[in-house]
Amino acid sequence: MGTGIRVSRLTGVLGARADGVTLCPDIDPAEVSELRAALVEHEVLVVPGQALSPGAQAGFSHLLGDYSPVPFVQPVPEHPEVIKVVKEASEPEAFNFGGVWHSDFSFLDAPPAFTVLHALDVPAVGGDTVWASMTAACDQLPDDVRETLEQVTAVHSASASYSPAQQGLHSGLSGMDIRTSEAAHDTREHPILVTHPETGKRSLFFNGTYIRGLRGPGIGDGTEAGATQERKLLRWLHDFTTHVRFTFRHRWSNGDVVLWDNRTTQHGALNDYGGERRELNRTTVAGPTPAA
Ligand code: SIN
Secondary structure (H helix, E strand, O other): OOOOOEEEEOOOOOOEEEEOOOOOOOOOHHHHHHHHHHHHHHOEEEEOOOOOOHHHHHHHHHOOOOEOOOOOEOOEOOEOOOEEEEEOOOOOOOOOOOOOOEOOOOOOOOOOOEEEEEEEEOOOOOOOEEEEEHHHHHHOOOHHHHHHHOOOEEEEEOHHHHOHHHHHHHHOOOOOOEOOOHHHHOEEEEEOEEEOOOOOOEEEOOOOOOEEEEEEOOEOOOOHHHHHHHHHHHHHHHHHHOOHHHEEEEOOOOOOEEEEEOOOEEEEEOOOOOOOOEEEEEEEEOOOOOOO
């Protein structure tokens, strides 16, 4: 028997909406399977009209996998798996958390598979989030670039975001407790061309925020020519992967839960709601180490 969940696509590339379901920690396993299948197929899944407490959001997230540790950002008191993404109306000039193209914590050995973001108090207009499909971008890679990328790994690090030099930026957000540290300089290499562990589809694992370098034959090899190639390819990859033809943009309403597959998408939040408050709760679900 069907679950009653209705899934409808929101663009021709990525993004779908699920209606007819109430998210909670003891949701029917058949509904979890259906939501998970829609999530990995469409990469971003919007579930409107939800009312999850922080504990219930963590409980629901566990149905998709284990908790994925959150570095640098302190959790909500009494809910160690939940972080609050909040910018107050009085902080129009403050840095927008998640406001540049990235995939969550790609600098970890095992970055999160999924992120779950629940809108609690969002502006009437503005503060949309935009995702780009790295599966669609991978499908359209020119052959010569694909051949090059098969031999390239990316060096991920949180240094540009969470090293102590960035503390002033984060301290402008009164509702978030972000503690930078020297550990942000740690680096991890992941392949750029990866295979999704559930769908078997090829995808790019690229984002311009946490990828600080590339390594491959004649690229990032310590020579001047290698450094030039590295810079050129990083710029090309950023421009190509974030092209509007690969994107889906969500306009938030209070109660929305949006889940995304962090392994096959990049995202960024827009900072165009000066003078209004924006508050969402976020949980992350563990994933495997990216594999070519
Ligand atoms: C994030 O990058 O996790 C936050 C995205 C958003 O606030 O829309």
